[in-house]
Structures are given as C-alpha cells and as structure tokens.
Amino acid sequence: MSKMKKVLALLLVFVLTASLGACGGSPKEETKKDTVPTDTKQTDVTQAVKEETDKASGDYEFKEPVTIKFANYGVLEAGYDKFWNDAKKGFEEKYPDITIEFMTAEYGQMLTQVVTWVGGGEKVDLVFGEASWIPTLADAGILMPVTDAFSEDYLSQIYPSMLEAMKVDGVPHGIPMYASPFIMLYNKDLFEQAGLDPNSPPATVDEMMEIAPKLAALKTADGNPVYPFGMTTASVAVSGSCLTSLIYGFGGSVLSADGKLDIDNAGFKQTFEFLKELDDKGYNPQVSKLKDLRNLFALGQLAMYYDQSWGFNGVRSINPDAIDFVASAAPLAGGQGTGESLIQAHTLMMGNNGEAQVEATKLFIQYLLTEDVLIPYLQNVAPGYPSMKALSEIPGITESPVLAGAIKSLDTARSATNIPTINDFNLELTALAQAVTVNDKEVDQAINDFKTAAEGILSN
Amino acid sequence: MQNKSITFDPNKKKGAPFMRRITKDRLFALALLTPSIIVTVMFILVPVFDSVIRSLQDYRIKNIIAGTPGKWNEFANYMKLFSNNKLLPSIETTFIFVGGVVLAQFVLGMAMALVLNSNLKGARFIRSIMMAPWIVPTIISGLIWMWIYQPQYGLLKYVVGIFSAGRVTDFAMLNNPATALLGIAIAALWKQIPLTALLLVSGLANVPEETMEAATVDGANAVNRFFHITIPYMKSIIKVTTSMSIIENFKQFPLIWTMTGGGPDNSTSTLAILSYREAFVSNNLGSGAAVTTIWMLLMIGVVILFNIIFKETKME
Numbered sequence: 001m002s003k004m005k006k007v008l009a010l011l012l013v014f015v016l017t018a019s020l021g022a023c024g025g026s027p028k029e030e031t032k033k034d035t036v037p038t039d040t041k042q043t044d045v046t047q048a049v050k051e052e053t054d055k056a057s058g059d060y061e062f063k064e065p066v067t068i069k070f071a072n073y074g075v076l077e078a079g080y081d082k083f084w085n086d087a088k089k090g091f092e093e094k095y096p097d098i099t100i101e102f103m104t105a106e107y108g109q110m111l112t113q114v115v116t117w118v119g120g121g122e123k124v125d126l127v128f129g130e131a132s133w134i135p136t137l138a139d140a141g142i143l144m145p146v147t148d149a150f151s152e153d154y155l156s157q158i159y160p161s162m163l164e165a166m167k168v169d170g171v172p173h174g175i176p177m178y179a180s181p182f183i184m185l186y187n188k189d190l191f192e193q194a195g196l197d198p199n200s201p202p203a204t205v206d207e208m209m210e211i212a213p214k215l216a217a218l219k220t221a222d223g224n225p226v227y228p229f230g231m232t233t234a235s236v237a238v239s240g241s242c243l244t245s246l247i248y249g250f251g252g253s254v255l256s257a258d259g260k261l262d263i264d265n266a267g268f269k270q271t272f273e274f275l276k277e278l279d280d281k282g283y284n285p286q287v288s289k290l291k292d293l294r295n296l297f298a299l300g301q302l303a304m305y306y307d308q309s310w311g312f313n314g315v316r317s318i319n320p321d322a323i324d325f326v327a328s329a330a331p332l333a334g335g336q337g338t339g340e341s342l343i344q345a346h347t348l349m350m351g352n353n354g355e356a357q358v359e360a361t362k363l364f365i366q367y368l369l370t371e372d373v374l375i376p377y378l379q380n381v382a383p384g385y386p387s388m389k390a391l392s393e394i395p396g397i398t399e400s401p402v403l404a405g406a407i408k409s410l411d412t413a414r415s416a417t418n419i420p421t422i423n424d425f426n427l428e429l430t431a432l433a434q435a436v437t438v439n440d441k442e443v444d445q446a447i448n449d450f451k452t453a454a455e456g457i458l459s460n
Numbered sequence: 461m462q463n464k465s466i467t468f469d470p471n472k473k474k475g476a477p478f479m480r481r482i483t484k485d486r487l488f489a490l491a492l493l494t495p496s497i498i499v500t501v502m503f504i505l506v507p508v509f510d511s512v513i514r515s516l517q518d519y520r521i522k523n524i525i526a527g528t529p530g531k532w533n534e535f536a537n538y539m540k541l542f543s544n545n546k547l548l549p550s551i552e553t554t555f556i557f558v559g560g561v562v563l564a565q566f567v568l569g570m571a572m573a574l575v576l577n578s579n580l581k582g583a584r585f586i587r588s589i590m591m592a593p594w595i596v597p598t599i600i601s602g603l604i605w606m607w608i609y610q611p612q613y614g615l616l617k618y619v620v621g622i623f624s625a626g627r628v629t630d631f632a633m634l635n636n637p638a639t640a641l642l643g644i645a646i647a648a649l650w651k652q653i654p655l656t657a658l659l660l661v662s663g664l665a666n667v668p669e670e671t672m673e674a675a676t677v678d679g680a681n682a683v684n685r686f687f688h689i690t691i692p693y694m695k696s697i698i699k700v701t702t703s704m705s706i707i708e709n710f711k712q713f714p715l716i717w718t719m720t721g722g723g724p725d726n727s728t729s730t731l732a733i734l735s736y737r738e739a740f741v742s743n744n745l746g747s748g749a750a751v752t753t754i755w756m757l758l759m760i761g762v763v764i765l766f767n768i769i770f771k772e773t774k775m776e
Contacts, residue, residue, distance in 0.1 A: 235723035424741040
C-alpha cells in the first residue's frame with residue numbers, strides 16, 4: 001500500500017473515531033438539573049406555587065414567555081386532533097405569553113415514551129392519559145402532587161370518586177378531565193328484534209342470562225350471528241381494568257388498599273364462573289379487545305357490552321348511525337354485589353419543571369376544564385362525564401344516549417388501588433379469564449395459578 | 461553433527477528492518493481496527509455488561525430519572541423468576557417457536573430456492589415479487605395476519621368455512637392456546653421465507669454444474685445429487701442463513717406482542733415477551749435484565765451447539 005493511501009486510511013479512521021466520540025457528548029447534566037427535581041427543589045417550587053395559588057388571584061406574572069411541553073397521544077388520533085389543536089389555539093390567544101408544544105406518540109407507546117423522554121433529559125410539563133398511568137409515572141418521580149399546584153377550593157369542585165382514582169399514597173397526582181365507569185352499552189334495535197323492551201335493560205347478571213338466548217337466536221341482515229354479551233378478555237391492560245370492574249359488580253375485590261392480593265372472596269370467583277358460563281354458551285366473543293367489541297357492536301353483531309363511555313367514539317367511527325340505536329345502562333349486579341364499577345378517567349398529569357412552567361400548566365388545565373371548552377368535546381368527540389361537579393347537570397350530558405342511562409353508576413363507582421405494576425397485574429388478570437374460557441381450566445385451578453403469578457408481580 | 465547454534469553478530473542487522481515492518485504493519489492494522497473495536501466495546505460489550513450488572517440489582521425507572529444507582533438485591537430478580545412459574549414456560553415456548561420456525565423456514569425456503577433456480581416458467585417474475593413480505597414492517601405484518609385470523613370476519617374463517625362446507629364456523633387460530641403459537645409462526649414464516657429463499661438461491665449458484673453432470677452420468681438420482689452434492693456445496697450459506705434465522709426468531713418480539721400480547725393464557729409468552737413485561741410493563745428494569753441475561757446465555761448456548769453440529773456434519 002502506498003504511503004499516501006496509508007495516510008488517507010489513517011485519516012479516515014481518525015475521523016470515524018472522533019465522530020464516535022462526538023456521539024457521546026450531551027448537555028444532559030444541565031437539562032437534568034431542570035427536569036428532575038430533588039426533594040428540596042420540589043418542596044421549594046411547590047411551596048412557591050402553593051403560595052401563588054393561595055392568593056387565589058390567578059394573576060401570576062410571567063417574566064418571560066413560557067412553553068408548556070404537553071405529551072398527548074390524542075393529537076395523533078383522527079377525531080381528537082381537531083379538539084386539541086383548537087384548545088391550543090384558543091389558550092395561546094388567551095395567554096399570549098404561553099405556548100403549547102405537543103409531544104406525540106401513539107396511545108400504546110405514550111407511557112413508555114414519557115418515561116424515555118424524561119429519562120433522557122427532556123422536560124415534560126403535562127401528560128394526557130389514563131388514570132392507570134399515574135402510579136407508574138409517580139413511582140418514577142415524574143409527576144407532582146396536584147395538591148401542590150391547585151387550591152383545596154378548586155380540587156373540591158371535582159367529583160371525590162374521580163379525584164380518589166388519582167391518588168398514590170393518599171395524594172392525588174392528576175386532574176381528571178372527564179371520567180367514566182365501565183358501563184353497559186346496548187343495542188335498542190336488537191332488543192326490539194328479540195321482543196325485549198329496549199327501555200328496560202337488564203340490571204343483574206341473572207336477568208341478562210335470562211334474555212341472552214333470545215338475543216343469541218338473532219342473525220344480522222347478512223346472516224352473521226349476534227352475540228348477546230361482550231366482555232373484553234384480550235391480553236391488554238385495559239381488559240384487566242374492565243375485568244376488575246366486573247369483579248366489583250359481583251361485590252368482589254382484587255387488591256387491598258395497601259396493594260396486596262385480595263381475591264379470596266366469593267365475588268372474585270363468581271366473576272370467573274360467570275365468564276366460563278358465557279364462553280360455554282358462546283355468548284361472548286372470545287379473547288376480544290375493546291376495539292373488537294366496538295366493531296361488532298357497530299355492525300349490529302353484539303347486543304350488550306362493557307366499555308368506557310368514550311369507547312362509543314370507536315363505534316361511531318365505524319357506524320355513524322350507531323347513535324340511533326345505542327343506549328347505556330349501569331353495570332350488572334352479580335352474586336351478592338350491587339353492580340359497582342371501576343372508574344376510569346382521562347387525566348391531566350403535571351410534571352414539575354419550575355415555578356413558571358407549573359403555573360402556566362395550571363392555567364392550561366383550568367382552561368381545558370371550563371364549560372366552553374370541555375362540554376362540546378364531551379358532546380361531539382369523546383362522550384364522558386365531566387370531572388367538575390358543576391358541569392354534570394348540563395343537558396348535553398344528561399340527555400346523551402351514551403351517558404344518560406348510566407349516569408347513576410358514577411355515584412357507586414370505585415377506584416382501583418394504584419400500584420406501579422398495575423398494568424402487568426391487569427395482563428395477568430386477562431390470562432386468568434382466558435384460562436377459564438379458551439383454555440377450559442377449572443376455575444379453582446386457574447385462580448391458584450393466577451395467585452402464584454400475581455404475587456410475583458406484586459412483589460416487584 | 462552440524463552446529464546449529466546461532467551466533468550474535470552486532471554488525472548484522474538484516475532482521476531488524478523486517479521486524480520493524482511487521483510492527484508497523486501491526487500498528488497500522490490496529491489503527492484501522494480502532495473504530496470497530498470502539499463500536500464493539502461501546503455498543504455491544506458495555507451494554508451487555510451493564511445489563512448483567514442491572515440484573516443483580518433492584519433497578520427501576522426512578523433510578524434512571526433520578527440518576528441514582530441500583531441496589532444489590534442478592535439475586536432476588538433471578539429467584540423471583542424461578543418461583544413465579546413464568547420463566548420455564550417462557551423458555552419452553554421460545555424453543556418450540558424457534559425450533560419450529562427455523563426448521564420450517566429452511567425446508568420451505570430451500571424448496572422455493574430450488575424452484576426459483578430451475579428453468580420453470582415465471583421463476584424470474586416470482587423472484588422479483590417474492591421479497592414483498594420481507595419489506596413489510598413486522599408490526600404491519602402482525603396486523604395483516606391478525607385481520608386474516610379475525611374470528612368473526614377474517615379471511616381464514618371464510619376459507620375454512622368454504623372448505624368445511626359450512627360445518628366449521630368458529631375457527632379462531634389466535635384465540636386457542638393450542639394453535640396461537642402456530643398462527644404467529646405462520647406469520648413469521650410468511651415474512652422470513654423470502655430472504656431465506658433468496659440467500660439459498662445465491663448458494664445454489666455455487667454448485668458446479670460439471671459435478672452435477674458427472675454425478676448424473678454416474679447414475680446418481682435427484683435425491684442423491686441433492687444430499688451429496690448440492691447440500692455440501694451450500695454448507696456455508698446454509699450455516700449463515702440458519703444462524704440468522706435462529707437469532708431472528710429467538711429475539712422475535714413485535715410480531716408476538718402485536719398479535720397476541722403473549723396470550724391466550726400465556727401460551728405465546730416467549731422470553732422476549734417476558735422480558736418486556738418485566739422491564740416495561742412492571743417497570744422493573746432489574747428483573748427485565750435478569751430475563752435478558754438468561755435469554756442471552758441460552759442464545760449463546762444454542763449458537764455454540766449449532767456450530768458444533770455443523771462442524772460434525774462436515775462432509776468431505
């Protein structure tokens with residue numbers, strides 16, 4: 001090899017090595033200082049914010065423009081994107097010193113993405129997501145208690161059961177934007193076709209099982225079978241939440257208040273016996289996700305199913321005429337239960353990135369929860385029960401076919417015990433449902449297997 | 461006897477420039493290798509070592525956020541994995557999946573390669589379009605196959621209904637713990653066979669025609685020619701192709717997570733799924749690292765075994 005070639009090769013190697021070295025540099029330390037508050041810093045800032053909030057004036061003076069970094073999967077979803085972009089525009093017009101910057105990821109990736117962002121030194125001021133994300137994000141130290149930002153007076157305007165669902169170690173870590181227990185949606189047309197009163201949905205599991213054969217005998221216009229009752233059991237965390245709701249309906253429990261396994265109760269076992277019976281009779285579409293049930297419901301192949309109220313948006317996207325046949329009812333009461341349900345909320349969760357950021361984020365949350373902004377969203381985009389008590393009597397809510405029939409279930413809805421491993425625990429709960437249905441295991445044996453797996457998860 | 465002793469002559473420096481050149485060449489080679497060494501150390505060895513260390517610690521997301529180190533937890537991550545009846549079924553599922561897919565992939569890929577290498581009409585056309593599944597992103601492949609398997613209105617249900625004259629109406633491959641893994645394996649094969657076939661076709665081109673002709677003249681039939689000439693000549697490409705397939709399927713995650721999430725009843729929960737659930741669903745990175753460490757050791761063991769087998773079956 002000529003000398004020149006050798007020199008060129010060495011030069012290339014040097015450039016490569018230098019560029020590799022350059023890959024490692026980042027101003028992480030500096031960013032981290034701002035993003036991850038130490039306990040002391042957090043206390044100082046939250047104390048300052050609290051003082052500001054306690055002034056009850058809301059007239060915080062921003063010394064310089066503030067940008068709120070808002071992690072929001074909704075911006076990527078058709079139907080929701082317009083609302084969020086309009087909300088951003090409206091807020092920025094009202095508060096010219098504050099800019100909203102969306103940070104987006106798909107729904108299924110958002111929780112992991114937020115953790116990755118913050119872990120990588122990126123600031124996240126606000127997260128829109130499920131209440132079930134709170135324990136994970138709080139455990140990771142990403143969220144601040146909302147009691148440090150909002151006054152007691154403001155928080156007292158929120159439904160206590162909804163605020164309860166936000167609590168980790170007794171402290172709320174999110175502001176529910178709107179909520180819904182798992183409710184029962186049913187198809188009035190199918191009820192009529194089966195000779196049932198469309199205005200008298202079943203209230204108990206026994207009543208439902210009594211009318212189920214009539215609904216199962218129906219066929220759609222193109223000859224497809226009709227399933228009487230849909231309960232999600234697919235391997236996704238939200239299915240586990242829905243199963244928890246069903247267990248509550250049977251008067252059972254899943255976790256104790258201190259996060260221990262609490263399944264030695266009749267309601268828990270009866271729930272899975274019920275699921276097995278549904279499966280044996282072919283009443284429930286097997287291993288379905290909520291979106292599968294929404295598809296079937298939209299196509300007139302499912303008479304009743306459990307969902308959150310905003311799940312109807314998925315139904316409507318498939319069949320816009322579904323609004324004509326949908327009605328809602330309180331969840332079924334089974335065994336010794338009274339039909340209690342699990343409350344779910346779409347939640348606004350705050351990070352603590354300094355006084356100005358927190359104050360701006362607080363203003364944005366308050367803006368989102370005003371009647372002018374929230375009610376059109378709940379009426380036209382995502383049917384749900386507003387978290388602010390004052391908004392619940394608005395006709396748009398009380399007369400909505402998706403919300404009206406189940407509105408009383410809000411009073412009895414319970415929150416889940418918030419533990420950091422709740423999502424994995426929920427997946428194991430779906431495995432139990434699958435064991436007694438598609439895997440034909442005996443209920444007692446399946447519950448014993450579940451205990452072993454669940455205790456491993458809870459020990460995490 | 462001839463005296464072979466070497467005498468040192470200080471004036472004789474013939475060897476020195478040679479040694480200097482050797483040293484220079486070595487240094488030059490080392491310099492050229494430096495970026496590769498750095499990349500290997502930084503992006504492979506350090507993360508692997510770091511992962512093994514984390515597997516021995518209580519290490520969670522909050523440790524990353526707060527920048528605090530994990531705490532040594534006396535092998536608790538490993539003990540938990542063995543006590544909660546999760547690890548061994550996952551290992552079993554992983555091996556069944558890898559074994560089945562790799563074997564089927566090789567057999568079907570080779571069959572396709574032989575067809576494509578023949579003078580069959582349309583072989584060139586097939587070769588040009590057969591890569592389409594390989595180009596499709598894995599998650600999209602998973603979604604496509606989920607729709608095909610969909611129990612109420614999927615294509616497979618329709619086809620089964622036709623072939624069974626309407627007698628089978630509830631065929632749901634992914635809902636049955638006995639068939640769910642097979643359903644995923646079919647999707648994996650659909651995606652991976654094209655590349656395998658293409659690689660094997662390139663290997664077939666290395667089989668000398670004169671040897672085949674000589675064997676034919678000597679009376680060897682097609683089967684004998686295939687096993688005694690084609691396969692030995694293709695040994696190196698088969699080894700590479702199969703190694704790639706083993707690794708690809710050992711670490712298969714997106715297809716399984718998209719199609720079944722590890723269900724039903726954990727029947728498709730492989731080590732990849734278990735690792736993800738431990739690390740990112742339960743948010744216990746230490747426990748996830750423990751699964752990954754076991755997974756890595758198993759994969760190393762399989763690859764070593766594979767190399768030994770290939771060495772032993774070397775044909776002269």
